[in-house]
Amino acid sequence: MGDRIGPVEGVGVNxxxxxxxxxxxxxxxxxxxxxxxxCVDELARRLGAMxxxxxxxxxxxxxxxxxxxxxxxxxxLAIRDADPRFKIIQLARNFRMDxxxxxxxxxxxxxxxxxxxxxxxxxxELIPTFLRRWEEGYENVYMIVSERQGTGPLRRFNSEAFYxxxxxxxxGAIPKNASDFRLVDRxxxxxVNTMQERNRFxxxxxxxxxxxxxxxxxxxxxxxxxxxxxxxxxxxxxxSKGILAHSxxxxxxxxxxxxxxxxxxxxxxxxxxxxxxxxxxxxPGFGSIISLMLLMFGLLFLFLGVISEYVxxxxxxxxQRPNYVVSRRAGL
Numbered sequence: 001m002g003d004r005i006g007p008v009e010g011v012g013v014n015x016x017x018x019x020x021x022x023x024x025x026x027x028x029x030x031x032x033x034x035x036x037x038x039c040v041d042e043l044a045r046r047l048g049a050m051x052x053x054x055x056x057x058x059x060x061x062x063x064x065x066x067x068x069x070x071x072x073x074x075x076x077l078a079i080r081d082a083d084p085r086f087k088i089i090q091l092a093r094n095f096r097m098d099x100x101x102x103x104x105x106x107x108x109x110x111x112x113x114x115x116x117x118x119x120x121x122x123x124x125e126l127i128p129t130f131l132r133r134w135e136e137g138y139e140n141v142y143m144i145v146s147e148r149q150g151t152g153p154l155r156r157f158n159s160e161a162f163y164x165x166x167x168x169x170x171x172g173a174i175p176k177n178a179s180d181f182r183l184v185d186r187x188x189x190x191x192v193n194t195m196q197e198r199n200r201f202x203x204x205x206x207x208x209x210x211x212x213x214x215x216x217x218x219x220x221x222x223x224x225x226x227x228x229x230x231x232x233x234x235x236x237x238x239x240s241k242g243i244l245a246h247s248x249x250x251x252x253x254x255x256x257x258x259x260x261x262x263x264x265x266x267x268x269x270x271x272x273x274x275x276x277x278x279x280x281x282x283x284p285g286f287g288s289i290i291s292l293m294l295l296m297f298g299l300l301f302l303f304l305g306v307i308s309e310y311v312x313x314x315x316x317x318x319x320q321r322p323n324y325v326v327s328r329r330a331g332l
Contacts, residue, residue, distance in 0.1 A: 026058045027131070027183075028110030032100025033118035034066040037075060043118055044079040044086060050124045051085060054131065061086045062104045062332070063118070067094030080330050087331035095324045098200040101180070103324040105189050107332055113189045115180055115202070121220050122181035130183035133214055140206055140213035142182035147219045178203065178215060187211070198316045200323060253306075257299065 029047065033040060040063070051059040063086060065073045076088045089103055101115055112134055116122035126143060133141040180203050184192075192205045 024056060024058045025112070026060065026110040028104075028108035028113045029059060029061040029127075030064065030101060030104030030108060030113055030115045031061065031118050032064045032066045032097050032104065033068065033072055033076070034094055034097075034100070035068045035070050035072060036118040037068075037070040037072045039119050040072055040075050040079065043120060043124075044083065046120070046124045048083060048085075050127055054128060057131070059085055060108075060110065062107055063088050064100040064104045065090040066097070066100040067091050077330060084331060088329065089326060089332065090328040092325040092327040097180070098202045099324045101202045102193075102200060103326065106193055108189065111186050112183055113186070114183045117181070121222070122179065123218070123221060126181070126216065126218055127183065129216055133216065134183055134185065137212060138214045139185035139188050139211040140182060141184075142206070142213070142215055143179045143220075144215040144217045145177045145179050145220045146217040178207070179220070182206065185211070196323075198319070198321065198323060257303070261296070261299070 031043070033043075036043075044061075047061055051057075051061075063076050063079075065076055065088060073088070073090055076086070080086045080088050087107075089107060091100065091103060095103070097117075105113060105115070112131075114127055114130065116124070122143065130141045184206060188206065188209060188211050191209050192202070195205055
């Protein structure tokens, strides 16, 4: 179990450190928020308390309102009025979490950036631990989920299956149970910002760029309020795109499967030919032939489906549409 830091009470202005003449490093905190009306006030309170507990740093919290249809944006504006460290971006519609993260990271100006969710399943009190690791020289410090609280067995199974498949197909590039909640050095997030691919899986991009990385184990608490947006089909869609965008293994499996089936068919043909010449027995019936044909057609359409997924990814890339569209900004 990794380091745990309890909540710090109180929200106010950063106290001035004794070395006020020295320039303090700026940390940008990027948080996408989609229909998080029940969470944003508590999020602001706990982020404010965390920022006050680190007087040697300056902070900016960039909250990306990701096309909500509740009063999330109005509450964020009130938070901004009370604390100018909070800066608000409103997107024209929902661009999913990775679109919101991309928008926030491209507006970040800090020496490091923290990315997290607005539902408080990524506890702000863990950020000081990330900062200590950053001070030790690590450039990508991410939370490893040691246990998921408040989730059902299906959600846990989906997560376990995703990390197992992603690890196998990407050669271990995506660490098991690594979350999006992380602190990354400016060099890391600026490198990711240069990658303009449309099917973005930000967690995979941070794994792909490398840099000196370390995981911090921590339990993921249940969401503070509201309903989860991580529905099963949306999670499966994101997982499949994330795996396909970072691995060619499914395409190579098609070739391998074709070679194996061709070899089996050749061996079977030789066996049946020998039986025909030795015993004078024709093929025993059409049932086995029809079953084999159905199997082959099933595999054929499965492989066509895999290829169509890659073609769909290519289609999204060649259109060159932006990853997000900004409607309004406050404080930026």
